[in-house]
Amino acid sequence: MTGAPSTEDRRSAAPEPTSARRGGRPRSDRAHRAILDATREMLVEDGFAALRLERVAARAGVAKTTIYRRWRTKEALALELLMELAGPHIAIADSGDTREDLLAAVTNAMRALTETEFGPVIRALLSQIARNRSLGDPFRASVVQGRRTEVSKAIERGIGRGDLRPDADAEIATELLVGPVYFRLMFGGELDAAFAERIADSVFRAFATPDSPVSAPP
Numbered sequence: 001m002t003g004a005p006s007t008e009d010r011r012s013a014a015p016e017p018t019s020a021r022r023g024g025r026p027r028s029d030r031a032h033r034a035i036l037d038a039t040r041e042m043l044v045e046d047g048f049a050a051l052r053l054e055r056v057a058a059r060a061g062v063a064k065t066t067i068y069r070r071w072r073t074k075e076a077l078a079l080e081l082l083m084e085l086a087g088p089h090i091a092i093a094d095s096g097d098t099r100e101d102l103l104a105a106v107t108n109a110m111r112a113l114t115e116t117e118f119g120p121v122i123r124a125l126l127s128q129i130a131r132n133r134s135l136g137d138p139f140r141a142s143v144v145q146g147r148r149t150e151v152s153k154a155i156e157r158g159i160g161r162g163d164l165r166p167d168a169d170a171e172i173a174t175e176l177l178v179g180p181v182y183f184r185l186m187f188g189g190e191l192d193a194a195f196a197e198r199i200a201d202s203v204f205r206a207f208a209t210p211d212s213p214v215s216a217p218p
Contacts, residue, residue, distance in 0.1 A: 031062045031066055034060040035060045035067060035077070036077075036081050036084065038056050039077055040081055040085075040117060040120075041059070042055065042059065043078065043120075043121055043124040043125065044124055047124055048124060048125055048127075051074050051078070053067045053068065053071070053073075053074055053077065054067075056074075073134065075128075075134040075135040078128075078135060079135055079138055079139060081121060082122070082125065082139060083139075083143065085116065085121055086143045090108065090147050090150055092105055092150045092153065092154050098204065098212075099204050101154040101157060101158065102173075103197065104154075105150070105200075106181060106196040106199045106200055107193075107196050109182075110181050110191050110195075113185055113191065126186070147174060148170070148171060151170055151177060151178075152171075155173055155207070162212070163204075163208060163209065164204075164207045164208060169207075176203045176206070177199060177200070177203055180195075
């Protein structure tokens with residue numbers, strides 16, 4: 001008479017969990033990604049005013065309840081998308097060179113606008129960030145403040161090297177470095193390497209110590 005199957009036999013005969021057999025990311029992660037992608041596409045195509053959570057759900061192929069469980073408003077959904085797209089372009093690595101650090105502050109913002117999906121999305125949302133506090137306030141507190149913090153670190157490093165004056169204003173420096181990029185985004189003008197160099201050199205000279213090694217001529 002055959003005995004009962006061993007524990008090892010039972011394990012080998014048991015089916016694998018569905019998620020393990022299929023591989024890939026869990027369904028909830030796939031839905032989250034699909035929702036954010038649909039939001040990005042619809043913002044770029046139709047703008048924020050036309051954005052509706054029900055329409056996002058339909059394009060993403062998810063139930064409306066899936067959207068509403070995660071985001072109560074379209075502002076919250078747009079904000080998460082902005083945070084995700086902006087995040088990788090904020091940090092300024094310590095290059096060991098003050099001018100290069102200032103230049104990175106400009107080029108990081110410029111590349112985000114011209115070479116990544118962040119650019120079309122921020123164009124679609126700029127007016128809302130300016131006037132819609134439920135979107136603008138968290139964006140300023142996170143993305144804008146994050147950029148200010150990174151420029152402050154670059155300014156502090158420049159002061160420590162003796163390149164920049166101790167009274168160099170990091171808040172003003174942030175606006176001088178990044179502001180021209182957004183001005184051209186809104187009102188026109190080339191966003192190219194030569195423009196970035198001019199901005200970085202101008203800010204460097206504005207805050208430089210008398211004996212600072214400013215590499216570009218005035």
